[in-house]
Amino acid sequence: MRKKVEKMYNKIKTFKEHFEKQILLVITVYRNYNDSQTQLWTASLTYYSILAVIPVIALTLGITKGFGIDMFFEEKIYSTFPESKEGAAMIINVAKKLIDSTKGSVLTGVGVVILLWTILKLLLMLENAFNRVWKVKRDRSIVRRMIDYVAIVFLGPIFFAVVLATISLLTRYLRGLARGFLFSMGVPLFLNFAGFLIIILLFTCIYIIVPNTKVKFKPALVAGIATTIMFYILKFIFFHVQSSISKYNAIYGSLSFIPIFLIWVQYIWMSVLVGAQISFSSQNLEKYSVTRNADEMPVKLKKELSILVIYCMLKKFHEAEAPYSSRELAKELGVEVPLMRDILNGLEDIELINEIVNNSDDDKYQISVDPAVLTLEMLLNKIEVRNTNLYEDVEISKKYKPILKNIQKDIIYKNEKLVKDIEK
Numbered sequence: 001m002r003k004k005v006e007k008m009y010n011k012i013k014t015f016k017e018h019f020e021k022q023i024l025l026v027i028t029v030y031r032n033y034n035d036s037q038t039q040l041w042t043a044s045l046t047y048y049s050i051l052a053v054i055p056v057i058a059l060t061l062g063i064t065k066g067f068g069i070d071m072f073f074e075e076k077i078y079s080t081f082p083e084s085k086e087g088a089a090m091i092i093n094v095a096k097k098l099i100d101s102t103k104g105s106v107l108t109g110v111g112v113v114i115l116l117w118t119i120l121k122l123l124l125m126l127e128n129a130f131n132r133v134w135k136v137k138r139d140r141s142i143v144r145r146m147i148d149y150v151a152i153v154f155l156g157p158i159f160f161a162v163v164l165a166t167i168s169l170l171t172r173y174l175r176g177l178a179r180g181f182l183f184s185m186g187v188p189l190f191l192n193f194a195g196f197l198i199i200i201l202l203f204t205c206i207y208i209i210v211p212n213t214k215v216k217f218k219p220a221l222v223a224g225i226a227t228t229i230m231f232y233i234l235k236f237i238f239f240h241v242q243s244s245i246s247k248y249n250a251i252y253g254s255l256s257f258i259p260i261f262l263i264w265v266q267y268i269w270m271s272v273l274v275g276a277q278i279s280f281s282s283q284n285l286e287k288y289s290v291t292r293n294a295d296e297m298p299v300k301l302k303k304e305l306s307i308l309v310i311y312c313m314l315k316k317f318h319e320a321e322a323p324y325s326s327r328e329l330a331k332e333l334g335v336e337v338p339l340m341r342d343i344l345n346g347l348e349d350i351e352l353i354n355e356i357v358n359n360s361d362d363d364k365y366q367i368s369v370d371p372a373v374l375t376l377e378m379l380l381n382k383i384e385v386r387n388t389n390l391y392e393d394v395e396i397s398k399k400y401k402p403i404l405k406n407i408q409k410d411i412i413y414k415n416e417k418l419v420k421d422i423e424k
Contacts, residue, residue: 021285028281029274032133038273041129045269046262048122055119058095060157067161116153123149130211133276135338137345138355140212163198167191196228203227203272207279213363219282227275234271238264284337297339303383305343308333310352310379310419313367323356323366350382374419
């Protein structure tokens, strides 16, 4: 009897811990959503998506034509706008004209380059938005970005065409096998489920690849599943709202789908960024407090943590061990990962540490100042003058300038003790 009670108690305790963890995750996602200016990034991504939609469709049409499945791709576009066939036809015709224009004059070639630039700009905007979510301030190099983006622009449609071709062949094969009623009903369900899994895989890859930091597979998968569910819900709403605006065709004509399409695209991007928040919060939940924010950290604590971070790095350096990552430093000092990243970004800005390149794609940091000359006075004064160049134009009233000079003299640190010796 006692064992049964203990077993039941452990189950209740486990369920409670899991429930509290999910509540903490929701609260963390909500707070990060507001802190990372998600609404602003959503609007920007929506704008560039509208500019990029025609060149993306044109590029995909050209590639699917090479695979002989361009008609299947066009059917997919028409099925996206079941109540606005004229609007879908207009998009396809414009995309085909864009393909034809590549054989024309230099002027049209310049236009194609500009349209392709909108795709690259969209990818750049998406990476910046993800880096903001992950609190990463260092961007990829220009060369790395160009290689990655060009690969995505040209390999992405090829991958999409291969998936479409596979689905098309699989559909024909399964329909050929379908004999009974139950089996024929199971074919669409199987294809829909396969499409669901493909979209989950797509979003998971996006959440792993796009941010300029190391993202674990499990948090990315959780975010991919959540985003895919939101995507299907928005798709369902879009279809039903689209069918309900048919009465406005007399006013808008073939463009009646555009307002709803714009709103749909905006909410799609919002769900993608919420998914990024989920992946970030899931990965950092163990060391993330919903009661503290890096921007609200007291100056005194920021200075103390900065000294401890430098001390830990110096210790690693003297012991000839591998440098710390932000996650390892956060665990070592017992603070939240976002707070640690804020400290590291600040120390990097004042050129006391450097981020180093490593094969693991994790953010590793090392000291960039000679330990033999780095005193507490030097460290604290560097922290004090951080970003002062941004406020050089601030003019204090002449009446208070003498008082200000006295203040500056009084607050200058006079501790010549080396940071590496603070333990002694």
